[in-house]
């Protein structure tokens with residue numbers, strides 16, 4: 494993919510976002526403008542590729558809340574990027590259903606291919622990588638989001654084809670705008686923060702619990718050591734077969750239950 498020029502003009506961003514923001518705010522009764530906050534933050538991110546401090550301040554001013562309220566809202570969601578990120582934000586799920594269905598291998602493959610770790614960006618600014626918690630797509634595990642679009646039933650081959658398409662500019666999801674050069678580590682520095690820093694600094698980022706907590710891994714070991722072997726079929730196929738068994742109908746592979 495040809496490197497796009499990186500430049501930033503916040504007044505041009507405001508000119509694009511403000512009409513939409515005013516329309517959003519007008520949908521709510523007087524005094525309830527803060528209800529429009531999330532779509533306004535999305536609108537800023539759609540234009541700039543991330544949520545800059547200026548965007549956060551402007552959104553706070555428009556909806557009439559303190560900047561700290563907007564900061565705390567933006568920091569709650571993995572949907573918002575509070576530092577410049579790569580043109581493709583890859584967020585594989587590292588939660589239980591995905592881990593049972595092979596997410597550990599998928600994440601290790603992604604980290605190897607990109608040569609970055611959790612919350613990092615490749616030196617060419619093309620990819621940022623963040624291991625996310627449950628994306629609510631457990632029935633199609635392992636899954637990930639690419640610029641917030643869902644990809645399901647991942648395999649290493651699928652990942653390789655996706656990365657290649659992103660590199661040569663033919664991937665179906667458009668790249669994020671990029672008006673600032675991303676640093677190697679895009680995560681908001683946790684200085685003074687009381688919140689968990691996720692898997693940062695954990696010797697093995699494969700530990701599902703992060704922060705060096707082995708409880709998630711122990712739970713999976715217990716599950717996999719159970720008498721019933723793990724069924725390797727994708728979860729949605731298992732659900733169809735289980736549903737057919739419950740109803741006494743022949744399963745899709747033809748066997749009656």
Ligand code: FES
Pocket residue numbers: 586587588589590591592626627628629630631634636
């Ligand atoms: S555990 Fe991965 S989507 Fe729920």
